[in-house]
Amino acid sequence: MKPSKLQDHLRRCHPDKTEKDLKYFQTLKDKFQKRPTLDRMFASTSQRNDDGLRASYNISLLIAKSEKPHTIGDKLILPAVEEVLKLFYKNLHLISLKEFP
Template sequence: MSKVRKWTDSYVKFGFTKFIRDGVDCAQCLHCSVVMANASLRPSKVSNHRDKVHPQRKDDNIDALSTKRARYDCEATLPKFGFWPEEKPALQSSYEVAYRIVKCKKPHTIAEKLIKPCTEKMVELMIGPEAKKKIQQVSLSNDTIRRRIDDMAADVCRQICCEIKQSTLQASLQLDESTDTALESQLIAFARYEKEGKMKEEFLFCNTLPTTMTAKDVKAIVDSFFFK
């Protein structure tokens, strides 16, 4: 069984704040809002993120980071830029809508043009105008839905990569070629690896293939993914 790690306030010095997902402690970057999985909740992982993604933040002092964390968690200054603390139901509602939109393969604009107006009207009629005001706090713009989907996809990818690294056996990779609705060639990759004594297979990535599709081109795409 994978070890469940606990949050410690010492991670603040690396530019992270506590984030709880499904009752498990995770770490959220104060600079880019990326949420790292529980498996990455250790000094070497969080410091590596800071050094690679935010090298200019290495010299930030602990007092400045603590102040930024307090503002991030308590004062709700980031909602102006589309970010909400995890305690806010509006954030979870926004992600839930984005998840269902991408699952049903609907355009991102459907949230702002159809779902939100319908929800506001139903809530106003069934519960009252005060409840409608709370629904209006849920951000469902086209850009927000796009960002939510990108965040969820990146988070799933990070979790799979963490599981692959923790696998006691070498992972195997299966590649396939397909085409999208625009008839562009896509390279699809699946990974099979061991987790908790069982074999697990997950979708890893999908990247557009160039005009040429030699073995060298395919390998370059795979190498680029693992390098990132």
């Protein structure tokens, strides 16, 4: 937008802020840019779900390539992965294999 139109908008719509200095508007802009948004709040959850989906897909692909029945994933793969996670991560209660599709 043209600076002249911005100034006109400021005078017409926000007359109480016409005397504010540049620092005020810069802090206002910073607060606006740093506010929490839905994308930022769910970004880590979304990434974790994407990683779980990718892992589930890779395991399904390995099962399909080995020409075994798909139920082997429930009977063998999930318990094996759970055991590996127990060994590597002491806080297994924080990690739930039920989240994997």
